Amino acid sequence: MKLLVAKSAGFCFGVKRAMDMAREAARKHPERLHTLGPLIHNPQAVEYLENLGVKVKERIEDVPGGTVIFRSHGVSLQDLTKARKRRLRIIDATCPMVKRAQRFAKFLHRHGYALLIVGDADHPEVEAIRSYVDERVQVVRSVESARRLGPWEKLGVIAQTTQSSGIFTEIVASVLEKSKEIRVFNTICQATTVRQREAIDIAKKVDCMVVVGGYNSGNTQRLASICREIQPCTLHIETARELDPKKLANKGRIGLTAGASTPHWIIEEVEEEVRSLNQKR
Numbered sequence: 001m002k003l004l005v006a007k008s009a010g011f012c013f014g015v016k017r018a019m020d021m022a023r024e025a026a027r028k029h030p031e032r033l034h035t036l037g038p039l040i041h042n043p044q045a046v047e048y049l050e051n052l053g054v055k056v057k058e059r060i061e062d063v064p065g066g067t068v069i070f071r072s073h074g075v076s077l078q079d080l081t082k083a084r085k086r087r088l089r090i091i092d093a094t095c096p097m098v099k100r101a102q103r104f105a106k107f108l109h110r111h112g113y114a115l116l117i118v119g120d121a122d123h124p125e126v127e128a129i130r131s132y133v134d135e136r137v138q139v140v141r142s143v144e145s146a147r148r149l150g151p152w153e154k155l156g157v158i159a160q161t162t163q164s165s166g167i168f169t170e171i172v173a174s175v176l177e178k179s180k181e182i183r184v185f186n187t188i189c190q191a192t193t194v195r196q197r198e199a200i201d202i203a204k205k206v207d208c209m210v211v212v213g214g215y216n217s218g219n220t221q222r223l224a225s226i227c228r229e230i231q232p233c234t235l236h237i238e239t240a241r242e243l244d245p246k247k248l249a250n251k252g253r254i255g256l257t258a259g260a261s262t263p264h265w266i267i268e269e270v271e272e273e274v275r276s277l278n279q280k281r
């Protein structure tokens with residue numbers, strides 16, 4: 001059996017930065033330290049942080065004072081305002097690539113463009129971006145939904161940073177003729193593009209693809225679905241324990257990649273498990 005492991009698997013720079021900031025905060029201010037929502041979409045990493053004293057609160061109202069860490073997905077204007085009013089100590093771990101998407105959204109809004117975000121409406125990153133502009137915002141995740149929208153005089157399009165480039169391109173093409181004027185900012189981050197391209201390359205070469213990452217992680221789900229389109233034998237798992245040996249039986253070449261929020265120790269465990277399954281054959 002040959003195992004192809006993606007070089008880009010695991011923490012992207014934004015997630016690594018957020019984890020480092022949280023660890024540093026736990027070292028300096030361990031008392032009353034909270035993140036607003038889980039810092040990243042990976043239950044094992046969140047548990048690791050909890051052991052360092054970093055607790056999760058889902059609502060800013062529930063943070064009992066002290067320090068609040070805003071995660072890499074960004075924070076809504078409403079929550080930011082509340083945190084400031086309550087004089088919480090703020091550690092802003094919003095990824096610079098997410099801040100860039102927020103800046104483009106504000107720019108388009110300021111210049112009178114209706115905003116179309118290609119992404120998942122209920123994802124915290126998209127919710128945060130929306131909060132900085134007004135009600136003239138629409139969010140779509142499929143070409144079919146985009147075709148039902150419009151027409152527009154002035155349309156601005158951006159993407160959730162972890163969207164699939166293929167879907168973004170198709171959606172932009174589908175709204176092109178419905179807008180008299182259109183401005184498009186490709187806000188998909190480089191780390192996502194590289195990871196998706198590498199996953200596609202590997203999926204084409206293997207008999208089964210293993211994608212590791214939180215079930216609640218949008219970018220991992222997308223990675224799995226991109227791989228599944230190419231290689232129907234694609235397994236999305238969170239940890240090594242979930243690997244089903246039967247599904248990997250008789251597979252000569254296996255590919256392995258992981259979402260941006262998957263810690264390296266989990267990827268290594270999965271890699272070891274796949275290799276040990278091979279030895280037991």
Ligand code: SF4
Nearest residue numbers: 012014095097161189
């Ligand atoms: S996936 Fe991209 S935008 Fe999201 S945290 Fe990582 S580097 Fe930042």
